[in-house]
Amino acid sequence: MSVTVPRPKLNWRERLYLPAIVAGLAITFKHFKNMLLGRTKVTMQYPEQKWDSSLPDYYRGAPALVRDEDGRVRCVACQLCEFICPPRAIKIIPDEIPSNDRFAKVEKYPEEFDIDMIRCIFCGMCEEVCPEQAIFLRKDYAITGFTRAEMVHHKEKLLEIGGVMHGVVLKWNEKK
Amino acid sequence: MDSFLIITSLLKIVAILFLILSMVSYAVYAERRVSAFIQDRLGPNRVGPAGLFQPIADMFKLLLKEDFTPRNVNTFYYWLAPCLAVMPAIITIAVVPFGSTLFGVPMVIADVNVGILFVFAIASLGVYGIVLAGWASNSKYPFLGGIRSSSQMISYELSLGLAVIPIFLLVGNLRLTSVVRYQIEHGWFIAPFIGDWTNPWKWLLTIPMIISFIVFAIAIFAETNRLPFDLPEAEQELAGGYNTEYSSMKFALFFLGEYAAMITGSAIMVTLFFGGWHFPGIPDGSRGWVFGLINIAVFFAKVAALIFVFMWVRWTLPRFRYDQLMRLGWLFFFEIALVNIFIVAAILSLAH
Amino acid sequence: MPPFLFWTFALLMLIFGGAVIVNRNPVASALSLVVSFLGLAALFMSLDAYFVGIIQVLVYAGAVMVLFLFIIMLLNLRVEEQRQINWLAAAGGIAVALILLIQIFFVVGHFQAARQTFPALARSTTDDVWNIGALLFSNYNLPFQIIGVLVLVATIGVVLLSRRERR
Secondary structure (H helix, E strand, O other), X not given: OOOOOOOOOOOXXXXXXXXXXXXXXXXXXXXXXXXXXXXXXXXXXXXXXXXXXXXXXXXXXXXXXXXXXXXXXXXXXXXXXXXXXXXXXXXXXXXXXXXXXXXXXXXXXXXXXXXXOOOOOOOOHHHHHOOOOOEEEOOOOOOOOOOOHHHEEOHHHHHHHHOEOXXXXXOOHHHO | OHHHHHHHHHHHHHHHHHHHHHHHHHHXXXXXXHHHHHOOOOOOOOOXXXXXXXXXXXXXXXXHOOOOOOOXXXXXXXXXXXXXXXXXXXXXXXXXXXOOEEOOEEOOOOOOOOHHHHHHHHHHHHHHHHHHHHHHOOOHHHHHHHHHHHHHHHHHHHHHHHHHHHHHHHHOOOOHHHHHHHHHHHOOOOOOOOOOOOOHHHHHHHHHHHXXXXXXXXXXXXXXXXXXXXXXXXXXXXXXXHHOOOOHHHHHHHHHHHHHHHHHHHHHHHHHHOOOOOOOOOOOHHHOHHHHHHHHHHHHHHHHHHHHHHHHXXXXXXXXXXXXXXXXXXXXXXXXXXXXXXXXXXXXXXHO | OOHHHHHHHHHHHHHHHHHHHHOOOHHHHHHHHHHHHHHHHHHHHHOOOHHHXXXXXXXXXXXXXXXXXXXXXXXXXXXHHHOOOOHHHXXXXXXXXXXXXXXXXXXXXXXHHHHOOOOOOOOOOOOHHHHHHHHHHOOOHHHHHHHHHHHHHHHHHHHHXXXXXOO
């Protein structure tokens, strides 16, 4: 079934078309003038002005590993994050902790922990799945590099971004 | 005497070419800034102070891009088309008086007695570049763009030509320098209050003059393929139109041609309707070279103001549909321009 | 006008005039014709006939040939390029052209006024646009008016034809 859309009846002033053009030109000129006089402020000049201070708490930036207050890497190399990661950006090579080590009771630690930041989609699933609360999405967003190799964050880099997390982080508390 | 003429002409040609080309590159910059400001953005502001060196960066970008020739194009015409697109727009400026005199040399490259006809003749050659680009690209969207552009330009040349006839009825001579001289004596065509404002016939003549200005301006918009009449290069419909298959400097030449056409169009409008290089209270170059320079500056300031209007309109109005464009040209502006000639002729015969 | 300019434009005209016939590609032919017209316009201008020269460009190169090109572009050019040359017709055409050329040389050779060198043209002091206008509105007023009416009728006809059919 075809629907005929009725054309609106225009009076002579609308049919003349010019008043509408002039009105439109007036609107655009108003915008031009306000911008020229600096009354409109919508653009943030990025490298000079940053929005770091106004980032919301739930912002998901670069994933990072954290240490606890004793300086131990919290990660126990369970590889859950590697398993859950949708774009498969995480690669973990676990290793055994020698028995004479201070933290020998933990058994495993990540020998290597790589996150390919070209692949990472900042979904935050690694953070959600982590049983040890060892990986977090931080607020770093400017992740750059000249080569693909540079864009892979190794363990040192991840720990550097992550820093130290004190105490037990009760991230599920409000959901219990 | 002859060698003096040749040397001054060459100097003028080089100067005006340099001026036009630099104006083109800054028109592109201005277009980006104006469009940004109208849309509450900032536009290019990084290269140099307030982004003023952006045209140089653009030029390097376009020069360093890969100059790609698609396999199935008609190579000779594919290469010829960009050159043909630039040439007419720049040649047209030869007859436009862009200043009074400087050290006794008239500031017009060729003051021919068929001035305005020369402008139309050369401007009408501009369509070849676009048509050939569309045809030689051997691709459907450029082809549609070429077809659209040729029919559009032929249609609007009529209203363009008819719209200026009232002016030459008044001036009685096709030279563009005499148009300017007439306006200095009798006031600008668009603003008769400059000069002798007590003459009632002049006020009566203003009405057809404004009509003819509007028709001429709209026809110039159509001739230079600017929005709201940019159907030959409608990005949303034709993926870029006639220049789709072009890259690097060849694409830049089309771009250059479009902006050069806009500048010459503005220059002709300034000459015909806005008194050329004349500004009330400023004497011409015979009083000293300073005034000669000021006259040139006045002319180019007027041109720049009109270019701003071009951009302002472009970022305000949506594109016309193709049948609307053709109907507007043939059934509306053509008739208005025709009737306008009769009105002016009637007023003139009554006034004498 | 220096003679070398005359020869340049005359040769340009002749070469591209020949190219119109020789080219197998209709678009190339049309463009050659445009260049030929431009050469002709330049020759007109060298005779101080600016108006005729510029009208030549405006009407033929700017309007008529664009329409030609417009139509040619819509043709299937492959068919045109693959067409066999009819050598008999070509020979006939060349023969006719040669006969015409010989005739022209013969007539011009026997025409007394053409045998002497013409004096150099004085630089015209009057406006040729004005002259043509004055001539059209005095001596040839009636034919001019008739042509005007004819063109007006044609224009109205075009407008009528381009109107949409009312249902």
